[in-house]
Amino acid sequence: MKQSLSRGALLGALLSPVAAIAAGDADLATLRAEVAAMQRQYESRIRALESRLSDAEQAADAARQAAGADALSLPLTAPRVLRAQSQAAAPAPAGSRSAGLFDAVTSANAFNPQIAVILDGNFYQDDSDDGNGAALVGAAFQAGGGGHAHDHGDDGHDHGDGGHAHATAENGFNFREAELSFTATVDPYFDAATYISIDGDGNVNLEEAYFQTRALPYGLRVKGGKFLSDFGYINRQHPHAWDFVDQNLPYLNLLGFHGLQDTGLQLTWLPDLPFYALIGGEALQGNQEVFGATLGDTDQDELNLGSTNTGPRLFTAFAKIAPELGRNQALQLGVSYAHAEQHQASHTHTHAVHEGDHDEEHGHEHDDHGHDHDHGVTEIVHETGLAGNADLWGIDLVYKYDGGGAYGQGDFTFQTEYLRSIKDLTVRSSAHPEQIGSGRTFTTDGLYAQATYGFLPKWKAGLRYDVLGLTNEVSGGRSASFGSSDRWTADITWNLSEFSQLRAQYAYNDILVAEDERERFNAFYLQFLVSLGSHGAHEF
Amino acid sequence: MKRCFMGALAWLLLAAPVLALDVVATSPSMGALVRAVAPDATLTVLAGPDRDLHALQAKPSMISALRGADLIVAVGAELEVGWLPAASASAANPAILPGREGYFEAAAQVPLLDAGGAADRAMGDVHPAGNPHVDLDPVRMAQVAEALGERMARLDPGNAASYRNNAERLSAAVAERVPDWQGRLAGAPGVVLYHRDAVYLLDRFDVPLLGTIEAVPGVPPSGRHLRELTAKLRGQDGVIIHAPYQSPKAPQKLARDLGWPVATLPLSPPVDADGDGYLRHIERWVAAIAAAR
Known part of the structure; x- marks a missing residue:
């Protein structure tokens, strides 16, 4: 820099006397400008020459190293170096440089999206009465009725949305899903991703397909399309990223198998602070299988629930904060809220009717949720239609410690979330006309806490406790409180490499399957997860 | 206020x-x-x-x-x-x-x-x-x-x-x-690394890489691979160098079997290092490699 400046000055000094003689004052300025322009031009040429020279030196240097050193530094194994030896001299370094100075050196395909396929299968065994334990854990009894998994009896309700079948594990071999993911930068303005899952029966489900902005100022980002909400912590993780084979009880029962996954828009703001804080909100269509459930047209007519409102019907807000704890550990706290403007449910209950005398044996109002009266001779099934809105609150805490051992040895994680669902519904139709118009508030909460520890290189152990229904009650026109379901889970995960893992998991389940009926059973999983293609991201 | x-x-x-x-x-x-x-x-x-x-x-x-x-x-x-x-x-x-x-x-x-x-x-x-x-x-x-x-x-x-x-x-x-480092490393018998993470240094100073403890990147070594490595290197001189986050077990076993020194050296200098800190870091590596003789 200094050198070229002095060269320019010399040039200027040589030229300026000539200019002074040849021209008057008026031309002087023009000439000076020309001289200055020449000076700049020369400077840039000299710089270009210097850089070409240094490039040439580097290339020669590389060639020298490649020719001289590689023969000596060949390892005994790892044949890759043989190729490097033949290529290091010319094309390989040139190729690596062609990435451009601002770019990342990468083996990702130039314009194709990064593609990965994750295969997720298991062997499952439980000793529940009907061998359907994996379905039971997703249908634990809730005051307000569960979602898709809730048994509506024989009359088979059609859910307006999200009510498709998905395979829960059966005893024996199960292929849970093949997840295809495609991610790429679209242009300077957007990134985009698509995640498609195909289950063992060949059912295709679009898990996520969204764009996300990359160039907005002030720490703002907008995501649009179908995506997993940033509500809570575990919600946005795909099943293969979980520390356990299956989802925890609160998420599984209050949000369903897919969690809070919907179509809409998300706005997040990451303020420029000395610590991490993220605030965001989402407006979503409301096609949520459990929390935002609306019923199908037929049911809506029969039960006088009214039709499905236009969207968006589901809104979320969340804030996450992480204090600065240094390089090797991280703590994140979050609070989340979701509101479904429209929630519809149909609850069935049975009445025992004495033979010959058709007086209904009304128990109490809490027999809303069908249970058998022993003296019953015949049973009448009554269906109640309820409509209203639903709120979901969530608190999450995640702590991670990077132990620094080989292949994850010494790593520790702790994560816990509390969810509370409050459904404010009104009876729209009932066999008991006096109840129509009366309100019902159904409250069910749940929490899970789990920890993992890398006890050996590549080996990780996990322990989880999850419970649904610490509060499990209905209030308003009728009041009742029900029990809870809980589970202890332990697992061991063997990460053979970055791209494959095997897991064994045992759980003791104590599930409230109906108002006064429990099933206690053991469940055992052996799972494999393999990842083909692009290197996965180690998201927090 | x-x-x-x-x-x-x-x-x-x-x-x-x-x-x-x-x-x-x-x-x-x-x-x-x-x-x-x-x-x-x-x-x-x-x-x-x-x-x-x-x-x-x-x-x-x-x-x-x-x-x-x-x-x-x-x-x-x-x-x-x-x-x-x-x-x-x-x-x-x-x-x-x-x-x-x-x-x-x-x-x-x-x-x-x-x-x-x-x-x-x-x-x-x-x-x-x-x-x-x-x-x-x-x-x-x-x-x-x-x-x-x-x-x-x-x-x-x-x-x-x-x-x-x-x-x-x-x-x-x-x-x-560089000339000093070159002089001290000239004729160094060579290094066994855990992973190919120091090849640029070895390459620069013409120090032979005698082998890697992991047979392929990101996968821990098998006993057989270690036995083969031991058999091939027996009787030679060298030093084994691995990073702090790489399991010390295999390097130590190999060092015992071969009678070689083993060193744990980070790939990076301390967090607060500046340019001089970086040079001192390279100095540590040079010293460890030169010590094999």
Whole structure:
């Protein structure tokens, strides 16, 4: 820099006397400008020459190293170096440089999206009465009725949305899903991703397909399309990223198998602070299988629930904060809220009717949720239609410690979330006309806490406790409180490499399957997860 | 209260003109370069020398550091592929995304070794773009420092001369030390590494790489591989060097079987290292390799 400046000055000094003689004052300025322009031009040429020279030196240097050193530094194994030896001299370094100075050196395909396929299968065994334990854990009894998994009896309700079948594990071999993911930068303005899952029966489900902005100022980002909400912590993780084979009880029962996954828009703001804080909100269509459930047209007519409102019907807000704890550990706290403007449910209950005398044996109002009266001779099934809105609150805490051992040895994680669902519904139709118009508030909460520890290189152990229904009650026109379901889970995960893992998991389940009926059973999983293609991201 | 506010305002106004570059370095060796080239920059180093840069997880603190950064200085060539793209995308800071002036990869500035291998993961966690561990070659690092100086000059033209001078100073310091290192390493019997993470240093000083403890990258060694290695190296001289986050068991066993010294050396200098700290770090490696004789 200094050198070229002095060269320019010399040039200027040589030229300026000539200019002074040849021209008057008026031309002087023009000439000076020309001289200055020449000076700049020369400077840039000299710089270009210097850089070409240094490039040439580097290339020669590389060639020298490649020719001289590689023969000596060949390892005994790892044949890759043989190729490097033949290529290091010319094309390989040139190729690596062609990435451009601002770019990342990468083996990702130039314009194709990064593609990965994750295969997720298991062997499952439980000793529940009907061998359907994996379905039971997703249908634990809730005051307000569960979602898709809730048994509506024989009359088979059609859910307006999200009510498709998905395979829960059966005893024996199960292929849970093949997840295809495609991610790429679209242009300077957007990134985009698509995640498609195909289950063992060949059912295709679009898990996520969204764009996300990359160039907005002030720490703002907008995501649009179908995506997993940033509500809570575990919600946005795909099943293969979980520390356990299956989802925890609160998420599984209050949000369903897919969690809070919907179509809409998300706005997040990451303020420029000395610590991490993220605030965001989402407006979503409301096609949520459990929390935002609306019923199908037929049911809506029969039960006088009214039709499905236009969207968006589901809104979320969340804030996450992480204090600065240094390089090797991280703590994140979050609070989340979701509101479904429209929630519809149909609850069935049975009445025992004495033979010959058709007086209904009304128990109490809490027999809303069908249970058998022993003296019953015949049973009448009554269906109640309820409509209203639903709120979901969530608190999450995640702590991670990077132990620094080989292949994850010494790593520790702790994560816990509390969810509370409050459904404010009104009876729209009932066999008991006096109840129509009366309100019902159904409250069910749940929490899970789990920890993992890398006890050996590549080996990780996990322990989880999850419970649904610490509060499990209905209030308003009728009041009742029900029990809870809980589970202890332990697992061991063997990460053979970055791209494959095997897991064994045992759980003791104590599930409230109906108002006064429990099933206690053991469940055992052996799972494999393999990842083909692009290197996965180690998201927090 | 009002005075306090006015004071704060005055402080802000006074502080504003001396805004230094806000730089985030992924590893301490990149941090050392930044300190050497821009001693006044605000610097955050994301990982310590005792952690595997390839295995890190994106953490909220990283995202927060990247949020306001003017420049990210990465080793690159997919070394940080698991977490840096995730963290920088979440940081909502367009200035530091790849392809922008605020994104700097050391590996993109110099020729790479081990490039062009088959993209076959039967050979482990391979990265066909090239071996990313350029930071142990002082000569390449000097080139990287000069490129970094140019980049900083673009980002902060006001201090351009200072960045270039500092980079040249580091370059000169490296050039001054190289003959000494060369002399001490001439004829060194060679090194067994755990992973091919120091090949740039060995290559620079013509030190033979006698083998790697892991047969393929990212996969722990089998007993058979270790036996073969022992059989091949028995009777020779050498030294075994592994990083702190690599399991010491296999290196120690091999060292016992061969009667070789074994050293645990980080790939990066201490977190607070500057240019001199980086040179001392290379000095440690040179001493360990030279000690094999």
